[in-house]
Amino acid sequence: xxxxxxxxxxxxxxxxxxxxxxxxxxxxxxxxxxxxxxxxxxxxxxxxxxxxxxxxxxxxxxxxxxxxxxxxxxxxxxxxxxxxxxxxxxxxxxxxxxxxxxxxxxxxxxxxxxxxxxxxxxxxxxxxxxxxx
Amino acid sequence: xxxxxxxxxxxxxxxxxxxxxxxxxxxxxxxxxxxxxxxxxxxxxxxxxxxxxxxxxxxxxxxxxxxxxxxxxxxxxxxxxxxxxxxxxxxxxxxxxxxxxxxxxxxxxx
Amino acid sequence: xxxxxxxxxxxxxxxxxxxxxxxxxxxxxxxxxxxxxxxxxxxxxxxxxxxxxxxxxxxxxxxxxxxxxxxxxxxxxxxxxxxxxxxxxxxxxxxxxxxxxxxxxxxxxxxxxxxxxxxxxxxxxxxxxxxxxxxxxxxxxxxxxxxxxxxxxxxxxxxxxxxxxxxxxxxxxxxxxxxxxxxxxxxxxxxxxxxxxxxxxxxxxxxxxxxxxxxxxxxxxxxxxxxxxxxxxxxxxxxxxxxxxxxxxxxxxxxxxxxxxxxxxxxxxxxxxxxxxxxxxxxxxxxxxxxxxxxxxxxxxxxxxxxxxxxxxxxxxxxxxxxxxxxxxxxx
Numbered sequence: 077x078x079x080x081x082x083x084x085x086x087x088x089x090x091x092x093x094x095x096x097x098x099x100x101x102x103x104x105x106x107x108x109x110x111x112x113x114x115x116x117x118x119x120x121x122x123x124x125x126x127x128x129x130x131x132x133x134x135x136x137x138x139x140x141x142x143x144x145x146x147x148x149x150x151x152x153x154x155x156x157x158x159x160x161x162x163x164x165x166x167x168x169x170x171x172x173x174x175x176x177x178x179x180x181x182x183x184x185x186x187x188x189x190x191x192x193x194x195x196x197x198x199x200x201x202x203x204x205x206x207x208x209x
Numbered sequence: 210x211x212x213x214x215x216x217x218x219x220x221x222x223x224x225x226x227x228x229x230x231x232x233x234x235x236x237x238x239x240x241x242x243x244x245x246x247x248x249x250x251x252x253x254x255x256x257x258x259x260x261x262x263x264x265x266x267x268x269x270x271x272x273x274x275x276x277x278x279x280x281x282x283x284x285x286x287x288x289x290x291x292x293x294x295x296x297x298x299x300x301x302x303x304x305x306x307x308x309x310x311x312x313x314x315x316x317x318x319x
Numbered sequence: 320x321x322x323x324x325x326x327x328x329x330x331x332x333x334x335x336x337x338x339x340x341x342x343x344x345x346x347x348x349x350x351x352x353x354x355x356x357x358x359x360x361x362x363x364x365x366x367x368x369x370x371x372x373x374x375x376x377x378x379x380x381x382x383x384x385x386x387x388x389x390x391x392x393x394x395x396x397x398x399x400x401x402x403x404x405x406x407x408x409x410x411x412x413x414x415x416x417x418x419x420x421x422x423x424x425x426x427x428x429x430x431x432x433x434x435x436x437x438x439x440x441x442x443x444x445x446x447x448x449x450x451x452x453x454x455x456x457x458x459x460x461x462x463x464x465x466x467x468x469x470x471x472x473x474x475x476x477x478x479x480x481x482x483x484x485x486x487x488x489x490x491x492x493x494x495x496x497x498x499x500x501x502x503x504x505x506x507x508x509x510x511x512x513x514x515x516x517x518x519x520x521x522x523x524x525x526x527x528x529x530x531x532x533x534x535x536x537x538x539x540x541x542x543x544x545x546x547x548x549x550x551x552x553x554x555x556x557x558x559x560x561x562x563x564x565x566x567x568x569x570x571x572x573x574x575x576x577x578x579x580x581x582x583x584x585x586x587x588x589x590x591x592x593x594x595x596x597x598x599x600x601x602x603x604x605x606x607x608x609x610x611x612x613x614x615x616x617x618x619x620x621x622x623x624x625x626x627x628x629x630x631x632x633x634x635x636x637x638x639x640x641x642x643x644x645x646x647x648x649x650x651x
Binding site for chain 1: 367
């Protein structure tokens with residue numbers, strides 16, 4: 077699957093759908109059991125942040141290849157309120173208090189690459205990659 | 210530890226009826242209502258009725274002091290009425306009753 | 320250790336375990352589990368080891384195999400949240416040790432030793448309600464015969480009050496040799512300019528002349544202390560009027576004077592002493608002076624300490640506000 081697949085996130089059913097699509101894609105690409113679950117969990121967290129704090133947005137899933145490695149890239153996009161203090165949002169512990177960016181440290185830990193860009197009032201984009209081991 | 214605030218406004222005057230305890234926990238709630246109120250150009254007198262305030266500590270007084278400073282800058286007349294003897298004593302000891310009108314409860318001598 | 324090796328190790332454990340070598344394998348599992356934490360292996364990884372080992376060793380019914388998916392997902396989020404919880408706990412510890420440092424710092428603002436004068440004894444106790452105190456006090460030798468006394472209560476408790484205390488302390492350090500009224504006047508200007516609009520400070524400042532045993536003082540909205548007349552065996556309120564510090568820039572402070580006979584005593588305190596709730600009722604001043612009266616046979620220091628203990632007992636060991644008391648008694 078070379079064409080990125082975009083899933084609009086508006087409600088909790090969409091979150092479940094995104095998890096499912098992500099898990100299936102990981103399976104197709106030959107990811108192990110636990111990696112499939114990590115992909116699904118990361119998608120879940122990112123989609124949930126969109127749903128809770130931006131209202132709507134999208135999850136884009138794509139199969140990437142680099143230097144012979146197989147990867148799965150997840151891009152979460154929204155035009156929500158954005159995160160004012162990125163440093164704080166990425167701090168472990170901060171997210172358990174709820175609020176914007178909840179669960180991001182966990183996502184970062186489960187994935188191999190993690191990038192976030194957020195503008196207060198404009199929205200947030202999170203791009204993460206998981207390589208097949 | 211609870212404070213409820215009821216406001217009655219008529220033309221240029223607002224009355225805040227407080228009920229409960231005014232302490233470190235509830236003082237911010239009063240401040241949130243009182244401070245913008247004394248700054249409103251259309252209001253030139255704000256009366257805080259404390260007849261149902263069972264307890265007030267120095268943080269509560271601090272809130273009143275803060276509002277008083279703001280009120281003075283906005284030319285708003287802030288006064289405290291119907292305070293219990295205990296609270297009246299607090300205003301007296303701190304010297305604040307010299308700079309802010311404080312009226313004891315009707316029929317009670319402090 | 321690599322993941323694959325760990326996987327193999329677990330597989331061996333499980334296979335030996337299933338072959339009947341129960342307790343020994345369980346013991347080895349315990350040791351392995353400990354080492355996994357240090358290798359940053361998450362709980363869900365262990366579940367995964369288990370699934371993969373099972374796949375090789377036994378024929379699993381489909382529902383059992385499927386059920387592991389659920390367990391994996393449970394452990395994954397549990398692990399994430401648990402980790403974050405631990406991070407929070409570490410942070411809390413870090414904050415606490417930072418506050419402990421601040422407490423030590425605050426202690427340096429308060430006098431470590433009291434001056435000694437012929438014919439006068441001091442009692443002093445100051446206990447914060449939380450870790451940091453909003454009560455300030457000082458007894459300082461001014462010259463051979465005179466000492467100054469200060470007691471102050473900064474509105475609010477904890478860290479904001481403690482930060483404000485340094486301003487009071489440094490403001491006062493520059494005031495050597497001035498009269499109490501002048502000092503309060505100057506201090507008020509400093510506080511008024513530097514304090515949050517809804518904060519203020521109450522204070523009593525006095526100079527005690529041990530040659531004449533006269534006490535000149537001024538008050539800025541502070542809880543009145545007591546003056547004990549030994550010959551009448553009676554407590555009087557320490558009179559004094561003046562606005563709290565930090566409210567009006569041009570506030571003026573009148574001065575008062577007391578002359579002490581042998582046995583006379585001045586008791587200064589913050590409202591943490593006087594505003595005590597015993598059950599449903601606030602202790603009144605009469606009750607407070609009765610308590611002090613009962614301690615008169617003791618030294619000034621014992622009076623302060625015993626009163627603290629008695630009040631604590633009466634209020635069920637609760638200390639809602641910082642408690643500071645200074646006792647000054649003329650002994651000869």
